[in-house]
Amino acid sequence: MKNNDEIFLCAICNIESGTCNEDCKFCTQSVKYKADIQRYKQKEITQIVEEAKRARANNANGFCLVTAGKGLTPKRLEYVCEAARAIKKENLGLILIACNGIATVEDLQTLKDAGVDAYNHNLETARDFYDEICTTHPWDDRYQTCKNVKEVGLRLVCGGIFGMGETQEQRISMLESIASLEPMNVPLNFFHPNEALPIVKNTITREEAFELITLARKMIPNAMKIMVAGGREVMFGDEQYKIFEKGANAFVIGDYLTTAGKTPADDIAELEKHGYKIKRERD
Numbered sequence: 001m002k003n004n005d006e007i008f009l010c011a012i013c014n015i016e017s018g019t020c021n022e023d024c025k026f027c028t029q030s031v032k033y034k035a036d037i038q039r040y041k042q043k044e045i046t047q048i049v050e051e052a053k054r055a056r057a058n059n060a061n062g063f064c065l066v067t068a069g070k071g072l073t074p075k076r077l078e079y080v081c082e083a084a085r086a087i088k089k090e091n092l093g094l095i096l097i098a099c100n101g102i103a104t105v106e107d108l109q110t111l112k113d114a115g116v117d118a119y120n121h122n123l124e125t126a127r128d129f130y131d132e133i134c135t136t137h138p139w140d141d142r143y144q145t146c147k148n149v150k151e152v153g154l155r156l157v158c159g160g161i162f163g164m165g166e167t168q169e170q171r172i173s174m175l176e177s178i179a180s181l182e183p184m185n186v187p188l189n190f191f192h193p194n195e196a197l198p199i200v201k202n203t204i205t206r207e208e209a210f211e212l213i214t215l216a217r218k219m220i221p222n223a224m225k226i227m228v229a230g231g232r233e234v235m236f237g238d239e240q241y242k243i244f245e246k247g248a249n250a251f252v253i254g255d256y257l258t259t260a261g262k263t264p265a266d267d268i269a270e271l272e273k274h275g276y277k278i279k280r281e282r283d
Contacts, residue, residue: 006279007271008225008250009264010062010097011055015043015083016076020068022136024124025198026164026191029068048083049090056092058264059278060253063087064097064120070137071102071145081114088115097157102137102145108152118155121145122187123177125160126170133164133199146181159187159229162212163202171212175219185250186223188216190231202235209235210246217247225250241274 018039020029031039048065055063065083067076080098087096098111099120108119123142124130130139149156158181160174178186190209191202204212217226227250228236228243236243243251253264271278 005244005249006277007244008062008227008279009058009060009253009267010064010227010229010250011051011058011060011254012064012066012252013043013048013051013055014066014068015048015080016041016067016069017043018068020070022070022134024134024136026124026133026161028194028196042079045083045086049086052087052092052094053090055254056094058253059268059280060094060264061279062095062097062118063092064099065116066099066120067101069101072100072104072107076100077107077110080116081110084111084114084116095155097155099157102141103148105148105151108148108154112152112154116154118157118184119149120157120185120187121149122159122161122189123174125164125166126173127177128173129164129166129170132166143177143181146183150181155185156181156183157185157187158183159185159189159227161189161191161230162209163191163204163231163235164199165203172215172219175216179220183220183223185225185227186216186220187227187229187252188213188248189229190235192231192234202231206236206239210242213243213246213248227251241270241276244274244276 018029019041022030024030052063065080080100084096095117096115097118097120098116127139146156146158158178193201226248228248229252232240232251253267
């Protein structure tokens with residue numbers, strides 16, 4: 001991309017952390033692996049609203065409400081809706097994204113009615129590799145949730161994770177599946193190792209990671225955003241702002257779900273130093 005193009009920033013709010021009973025081998029939020037992370041149920045609504053305000057002050061265009069768990073229980077759905085309504089009441093101008101696992105059409109319509117603009121549900125990996133990283137729910141349920149998102153008219157945010165031991169063919173297969181869903185935004189995550197997890201290391205090189213960003217842009221050309229999300233700092237190090245030369249036009253600012261990111265001030269300063277403009281208004 002050219003230096004005069006605008007970069008989209010998105011902030012994540014982990015509103016329910018480390019309470020998941022699924023066995024996804026890449027995820028520290030699973031209770032099965034006993035990773036050393038903060039675990040809590042239902043962050044206070046007032047705190048969520050303050051985080052949303054801070055995200056907007058840091059030039060975030062999107063704000064994502066993330067819960068741990070397989071999907072939306074009635075209690076969780078009510079909680080996410082309460083948080084969404086509280087944020088919307090502030091008129092911050094944020095694109096409000098929910099990321100709450102497997103969801104029905106009815107659940108998603110309820111979220112939309114509460115003010116949610118978009119739903120993030122990642123395929124994570126190729127269909128034929130999924131059983132290697134998760135046995136407690138099938139890949140097909142993830143794909144169906146993404147179709148449900150489109151059915152109710154929410155913006156679909158759908159991506160995956162690279163570096164979990166999958167082959168290049170499986171990476172391409174995942175991108176083909178994502179492309180078939182025609183998402184508006186595609187978050188690309190790069191596996192961040194943790195000593196508690198069954199997956200020991202990230203299996204791709206930095207150069208391969210850059211090439212995967214370019215490939216995603218080529219294979220999903222109509223996506224409004226190709227976003228580099230989890231693992232950015234670990235994967236790309238001092239070359240992390242080169243992602244925009246490779247086809248990305250968005251990234252997550254601030255902390256991730258259970259790992260710390262760079263400070264927003266540092267990222268913004270680096271973007272300006274490299275000549276990039278920040279997208280400050282929602283579309």
